[in-house]
Amino acid sequence: MNRIMILGSAGSGKSTLAKQLGSLLDIEVVHMDRLFWKPGWLQSTNEELQAKQEKYINNPSWIIEGNYSSVWDVRLLKADTVIFLDLNRYLCTYRILKRWLKNIGGTREDLAPGCPERMTREFIQYVWNYPKNKRNKGITAVLSQANESQVIIMSNRKAVEQYLNKFRLQHNT
Known part of the structure; x- marks a missing residue:
């Protein structure tokens, strides 16, 4: 596993999993939200996002978390390796609200x-409607x-923790 793509709803744990895997495997983590957003919540164009992603994509190893289907x-x-965190909408919605309350006024490291x-009704609706x-x-x-890639789908927190524990065991021996 050298180039890992992590997909899933907001609040599914993409950033957290990416950081933990990056630490365990000593691989650079790239957050698509950090590439997409400009200061003041201004959006990058698809061309800008593609160019920003290109800076990393040809590296021998990376973990890139985030969706952005246009790129x-x-x-x-x-x-x-493609990891899809397919957690239920109740948990994802709870997590985004909890994250918002915890970080009000601050900027997370996975954002630009x-x-x-911030939190908006549209974002909550996006998370709620993500499955559909x-x-x-x-x-x-x-x-x-993803024919050439190993595809891993995790549908709950326990599966994610078991997956991480496998790497912890491998790297502590």
């Missing part, structure tokens, strides 16, 4: 500088295109 085709071609934590609007329409198609 994931390149990641998919380069990834040797100048993008303090994104997973069923986009993610399943991507996973079916």
Whole structure:
């Protein structure tokens, strides 16, 4: 595992898993939210995002977490492992609200500088509708295109923890 692509709803734990795997495997972690957003919550164009992603995509190893379907085709071609965190909408919604309350006014390391934590009704609806609007329409198609990649789907917190424990055991021996 050298090039790992992590997909899933907001609040599914993509950033957390990426950081933990990056630490265990000593691989650089790239957060797509950090590449996409500019200070003041301004969006990058697809061309800008593609160019920012290109800075990492040809490296021998990376963990790139985040969806951004307009540019994931390149990641998919380069990834040797695709992880999809398919956690339920109740947990993801709870996590984004908890994260917001914990970080109000601050900027998380997985976001661009100048993008303090925020919450909108549209974002909550996005997370709530993710299974119907994104997973069923986009993610399943991507996973079916990942012929050369190892595809790992985790549907609950226990599966994620067991997956991480496997690496912890390998790297502590």
